[in-house]
Amino acid sequence: MTKVWHIIKNEYTKHVFQKRFLLSLLSLPGLVVLMVGVGLLVALLSIDSSPVGYIDHSGVLSDPIPLEEESSIFEPTIEFRPFNDEQQARQALEQEEIQAYYILPEDYPQTLDVDLVFTEAPGSEVQEQFDQFVKQNLDSYQALDPQIKERLEEGSVITISSLDGSREMRQDQWYTIFTPFVAGIMFFVVVMTSGGYLLQAVVEEKENRTMEILVTSVTPSQLMTGKIIGNIGVGLTQLVIWILFGWIGLFVAGLFIPEVQNISISGEYLGVLFLVLLPSFVMVAAIMAAIGATMTETKEAQQISSLFSLPMMIPYYMASVIIENPNSPLAVGLSYFPITAPITILMRMAFTVIPAWQIAINIAILVVFATLAIWFAGRAFRLGMLRYGKKLSIKEVLRKQV
Amino acid sequence: MSIIEVSNISKRFGEVKAVDNLSFEVHPGEIFGLLGPNGAGKTTSIRMILDIFEPDSGQIEILGGPMNEEKKNQIGYLPEERGLYQEIPLERCLTFLATLKGMDEHDASKKLKDYLERFDLFQYRNAKVKELSKGMQQKAQLITTLVHDPEIVIIDEPFTALDPVNTEMVKDMLEQKRDEGKAIIMSTHQMNQVEELCDRILLIDHGHRVLYGTLQEIQQGFASRDIMVTPLSNLPDRIEGVREILKMNGRFRLVLDETSQPNRILRNLINSGVELMEFEIAVPPLNEIFIKVVKERDEA
Numbered sequence: 001m002t003k004v005w006h007i008i009k010n011e012y013t014k015h016v017f018q019k020r021f022l023l024s025l026l027s028l029p030g031l032v033v034l035m036v037g038v039g040l041l042v043a044l045l046s047i048d049s050s051p052v053g054y055i056d057h058s059g060v061l062s063d064p065i066p067l068e069e070e071s072s073i074f075e076p077t078i079e080f081r082p083f084n085d086e087q088q089a090r091q092a093l094e095q096e097e098i099q100a101y102y103i104l105p106e107d108y109p110q111t112l113d114v115d116l117v118f119t120e121a122p123g124s125e126v127q128e129q130f131d132q133f134v135k136q137n138l139d140s141y142q143a144l145d146p147q148i149k150e151r152l153e154e155g156s157v158i159t160i161s162s163l164d165g166s167r168e169m170r171q172d173q174w175y176t177i178f179t180p181f182v183a184g185i186m187f188f189v190v191v192m193t194s195g196g197y198l199l200q201a202v203v204e205e206k207e208n209r210t211m212e213i214l215v216t217s218v219t220p221s222q223l224m225t226g227k228i229i230g231n232i233g234v235g236l237t238q239l240v241i242w243i244l245f246g247w248i249g250l251f252v253a254g255l256f257i258p259e260v261q262n263i264s265i266s267g268e269y270l271g272v273l274f275l276v277l278l279p280s281f282v283m284v285a286a287i288m289a290a291i292g293a294t295m296t297e298t299k300e301a302q303q304i305s306s307l308f309s310l311p312m313m314i315p316y317y318m319a320s321v322i323i324e325n326p327n328s329p330l331a332v333g334l335s336y337f338p339i340t341a342p343i344t345i346l347m348r349m350a351f352t353v354i355p356a357w358q359i360a361i362n363i364a365i366l367v368v369f370a371t372l373a374i375w376f377a378g379r380a381f382r383l384g385m386l387r388y389g390k391k392l393s394i395k396e397v398l399r400k401q402v
Numbered sequence: 403m404s405i406i407e408v409s410n411i412s413k414r415f416g417e418v419k420a421v422d423n424l425s426f427e428v429h430p431g432e433i434f435g436l437l438g439p440n441g442a443g444k445t446t447s448i449r450m451i452l453d454i455f456e457p458d459s460g461q462i463e464i465l466g467g468p469m470n471e472e473k474k475n476q477i478g479y480l481p482e483e484r485g486l487y488q489e490i491p492l493e494r495c496l497t498f499l500a501t502l503k504g505m506d507e508h509d510a511s512k513k514l515k516d517y518l519e520r521f522d523l524f525q526y527r528n529a530k531v532k533e534l535s536k537g538m539q540q541k542a543q544l545i546t547t548l549v550h551d552p553e554i555v556i557i558d559e560p561f562t563a564l565d566p567v568n569t570e571m572v573k574d575m576l577e578q579k580r581d582e583g584k585a586i587i588m589s590t591h592q593m594n595q596v597e598e599l600c601d602r603i604l605l606i607d608h609g610h611r612v613l614y615g616t617l618q619e620i621q622q623g624f625a626s627r628d629i630m631v632t633p634l635s636n637l638p639d640r641i642e643g644v645r646e647i648l649k650m651n652g653r654f655r656l657v658l659d660e661t662s663q664p665n666r667i668l669r670n671l672i673n674s675g676v677e678l679m680e681f682e683i684a685v686p687p688l689n690e691i692f693i694k695v696v697k698e699r700d701e702a
Contacts, residue, residue: 006501014490209485213546216452217480217502219471 007226008233015234016199024193025238028186029245049076052126053089056082058108060137067133077127093119102130104252106163109140142272162353179269180346184316186242187277187342192309194235194281195288196302198227202292202381203301204336220382224374228285235281272359279366280342284308286373293377293384294393308339315343327351337367403587405430405554406451412609413446420446422609423460428585430553433576435600435617436589439696443609444589445482448556451587452479460464465553475504478552482559484543488532492523495531496545503550510549517545521571536563544572548579555579555586555634561595573599593689605692607699613691621685624694627658628684629667636676643672655684 003333015021030066056062061082071077081098089101108114113132116122135141141149205211214223262353288305315322315334321332325384326348334344335358345362348354404427413421415686421443428434438444449455451462453469464473475624486659487495500510518524521541526534534542540563561569562574576586576599590596596617603620605613613620631637633652641647643662648655656667668681686694 003502003504006498010498018489071544204488205485208488209481210484210487211485212454212481212483213479213485213499214502215454217474217499308667 004226008230011230012225012233025241029325048099050099051079051081053081053083053098054090055086057106058104064137075125078126080133110394129397180350182342184346190235191281191284195229195284198285199229199288199292199301199305202289204297221378224381231285232281250309251279275363276342276345279370283370283373286377290377290380295379311339314340315347322347323351407463409461411457413457420609424611426604428587430585431580431583432588432601433588433599435581435596435603436587437603438606442606476553478547478555480543480547480557486531491528492531493527497545500549505550513549519550526671555584558589595689607696612695624686624691629656629664630682630684632681638674643667
């Protein structure tokens with residue numbers, strides 16, 4: 001057992017304390033920060049805080065209470081400038097003194113219709129602030145019951161519940177849709193990188209002939225177990241650090257965007273996630289190790305391993321079908337097939353209630369396949385470990401006496 | 403008592419019979435030479451002893467029984483194809499490999515320090531393995547073979563990348579291990595090293611045992627009726643009992659008559675006033691025996 005522990009430790013430290021691991025660790029959050037940064041920059045550049053004019057024929061704004069809003073970078077307070085007639089307003093618009101102007105007709109209090117004149121459509125912040133500005137000066141609105149006013153201002157939230165009440169989905173829980181995608185992509189990236197490390201480690205040990213020393217010190221299954229656990233450790237480290245980054249990101253975002261604070265993911269979802277992803281992780285790792293043991297060159301092994309990464313992504317290609325009908329035979333079938341199972345299950349869970357027996361079968365299938373993959377990898381290892389320059393065929397692995 | 407007992411092992415790879423009904427024993431406290439031309443089955447035999455391959459038939463007993471995990475810790479192996487982790491620092495690489503032989507990390511690093519100093523590698527302990535020269539890597543690999551103080555040492559071509567100074571040091575070390583009672587199997591093509599170090603040898607060819615025994619027995623078996631002499635004065639043109647005199651690099655090879663005995667020739671030489679620096683029965687060098695045996699078998 002101590003030997004397995006030494007292998008785990010060596011495998012883990014060999015990768016984690018490398019520059020390239022740090023790079024791959026920072027690449028995803030870096031990319032996210034970059035994308036958010038670019039998005040914010042674009043948003044910032046598109047904000048026009050120049051004044052907006054209005055011509056009031058209705059008298060609602062004859063002696064207006066000015067809008068008192070806190071100004072921020074993303075929501076600057078816009079000045080609303082009164083004009084006596086349309087001609088003056090149009091002139092100001094043409095000279096770019098104002099970005100647009102509103103016309104409130106005489107019968108505004110009855111119709112609540114306004115006209116907006118612009119050369120380039122103003123942003124939503126202009127609409128919202130003018131809306132607010134008019135509302136606070138409209139007597140009929142101010143006379144409303146405060147509760148009704150509050151309801152009106154908050155708008156509607158539609159909640160859909162399943163018949164048995166076990167699930168509900170609210171309009172403002174938009175993140176439920178993103179969770180399976182984000183979790184799936186993280187799982188995929190982590191599995192492929194740590195699987196890639198494992199693959200590389202095995203092929204390298206064959207290439208640099210460390211293998212002979214290793215197999216005369218430990219059994220192939222000890223070596224295999226140590227390597228798989230070590231590399232899963234590397235993957236989990238990556239995952240935990242990313243989740244931590246995500247958490248910090250959400251926390252920071254929550255300071256600016258209050259809606260983000262409401263994000264919560266159920267413990268049940270996380271529990272099933274863990275039970276599904278762990279055996280999938282082991283299975284992919286073992287497959288990678290088996291490929292490493294049968295191939296003779298890193299390059300070739302990487303090409304073969306990409307054959308496994310493509311089918312893993314199939315659920316994404318069929319995302320619209322799965323989301324629309326998460327209990328269709330296709331979706332259920334994909335969640336039984338071990339390679340496509342992890343991502344399909346994540347997706348279905350977000351959009352439907354998967355019966356407990358189905359989840360149990362899914363997990364059982366994954367555990368069986370993970371065990372088979374380890375067994376297969378062990379055999380491939382024992383047969384292929386000292387083959388230099390000659391590939392091992394799947395037939396040989398299955399048939400040959402070890 | 404033997405520490406390794408190989409009985410009638412055979413191994414076939416497809417159509418090729420790599421090892422064919424091979425038997426031998428290795429004793430504690432000896433350096434055992436495993437010799438043979440390329441492709442004779444030496445590495446396959448070693449791998450079967452190490453339990454990397456299982457023989458198709460026959461039996462191997464290590465330390466009094468079949469190989470098990472515990473016994474793997476009692477074996478040090480220097481494979482012909484050298485291999486260490488290239489990307490990690492030397493000391494970490496050696497410590498890891500030592501722990502796989504059952505040493506705890508503390509003991510391993512203590513013993514490694516001694517070995518690194520002895521092999522002049524201490525100053526490179528933090529360098530990545532790939533930054534070391536070939537000779538240094540070979541010394542590092544020898545450390546991996548010996549650091550856990552194994553009862554059985556199996557080394558394949560231990561001298562290839564070493565300079566004369568390091569070759570001497572490794573030879574001394576192997577002799578020291580032998581004196582401590584360890585069993586050493588050495589596979590090499592350098593016959594002079596075999597002559598200097600090995601107590602017993604096994605020569606295999608095409609998987610068969612060709613020669614097996616102490617070095618002395620084998621050489622005597624191939625000894626001719628010749629005498630090598632190095633005179634300080636001129637040799638007479640004719641010596642009684644000598645059929646032919648051949649000059650070889652300042653030495654002379656005397657080919658004896660059918661009936662004459664070496665001590666009679668010595669007496670004749672001294673009686674005829676020749677001063678001698680050297681007088682010895684010509685024993686064929688192992689190299690010659692090797693070539694002769696392998697060639698004869700090939701022709702047959």
